[in-house]
Amino acid sequence: MDALDTRALRHFLAVVRTGSIRAAADHISIAPSAVSRQIADIEHRLGLPIFERSARGVVLTEAGELLAEHAKRMVEDEELLREQLGRLKGIKQGLVRISCGDGFVADLMANGLRTFAKIYPNIRFTIQLAGTAGVLAAVSDGDADVGLVYNPVIDTGIRSIAIARQPLAVITPPGHPLLTRPSISLAESLAYPCALLIPGHGVRQLVGRVAADCGLALSPALETPSIDVLRQFVRASLGITYLPPFAVDTELARGEVGVVGLTDPLLVEASAHIIVRARRRLPVSVEQLVGHIAREMVAFRVKHPY
Incomplete structure (x- = not known):
């Protein structure tokens, strides 16, 4: 041939x-x-x-x-060679393509890229937002170098570089009745008006699976692809939502929302992943970024505020 x-x-x-x-x-x-x-x-x-x-x-x-x-x-080997040759010429720069869920963005900017950019000012980035399925596809197809994803179903085309347990929780307005409880089951929480991400997101898949196991149908007051809309829904006291607490870390620190743990085992064991394509030799710029965000992002620290 x-x-x-x-x-x-x-x-x-x-x-x-x-x-x-x-x-x-x-x-x-x-x-x-x-x-x-x-x-x-x-x-x-x-x-x-x-x-x-x-x-x-x-x-x-x-x-x-x-x-x-x-x-x-x-294609990946050609890009790797181009970066390595550039370094030999003294050109210390690169482009890293990131695909992530909306809930990772604030954490990525404040705790990941902000400090990384000071150390490696010549590395550039693109960020594509997608649901869980979209992030997996982007990394698997080579359209993204790094994926940040919540509770994915990992296949042989994907490799997780870092994993941190990040249980799903109920996010409530301040003063909500659920905040008197140390923890609650999903079935109990569904008695209150809620907002949910649309299908295709890891959070929605988790909530839907646990609800189905309980014989319950989901009937959200609001559905959206945007985690910021979920935050605004809760802050406006329209109801509750379901997110890992790192997705509302800033709002929690300001006292704008509350958090209640969920007791369902599947939700307790949920996790955040940094993923790359399996069997790929990573460029130096990608390796540097992955190592940095695994250390610095709240999503990859095992810290639960409830």
């Missing part, structure tokens, strides 16, 4: 991520016919089809799955 061009592999990965040749072409700003020719050339070199085509788009064949893993390694 002839060697495959890295550029062609990048375009192939764009098709994998977008699900069609036309969408990939739009994403990378080249003609669909050029992408189609590259895919045809790759299939000719391999002697096997890499996509099953339909009116709805394309799906990887078994050969395509193998090529996708190889392509991700090739």
Whole structure:
């Protein structure tokens, strides 16, 4: 088999991520016919089809799955080499792509990037917000270097660099009746109006699973993809919500919200993870960031204020 061009592999990965040749072409700003020719050339070199085509788009064949893993390694190794050569030239800089849940943002900024940027001022960042499924996909597909995620279902394509137990809790307005209790079950707390994250977020998955085990249906007063909206809902005394306490660390310190522990075992054992793609050799910039945020972020310290 002839060697495959890295550029062609990048375009192939764009098709994998977008699900069609036309969408990939739009994403990378080249003609669909050029992408189609590259895919045809790759299939000719391999002697096997890499996509099953339909009116709805394309799906990887078994050969395509193998090529996708190889392509991700090739692209990552090229980026790693570029950073290493840059360091030899005295260019100490890099770009780290972060994907995380909304609840990590305040902690990441105040306790992670604020101090890290002072130590490594030439490292740049991009931050993409996503639910649990989106963060896992971004890291697994190579669209993010680092993921911060709450209670993910880890598969073989993901590696957790740091894990800290961060139980799910009830977040209440100040003076709420639940604050007289040291802890409470989820079933008991559902008697009060609540706001929940939309499906696809780790917190919603946990709450939904425990509620279903109790034979209860969720009927939130408000659903949102935004943790800031959940905070505002509680601060406005509209009801309660469910979050790990690190997601409201600032509000807790100001006395703007209260927290009550939940007793359900699944919720007690929930955890925060720093994830990277499995079997990837991490660039120095990514290793430095991961080590720093694991030490400095509240989410990765085992500290429970209740």
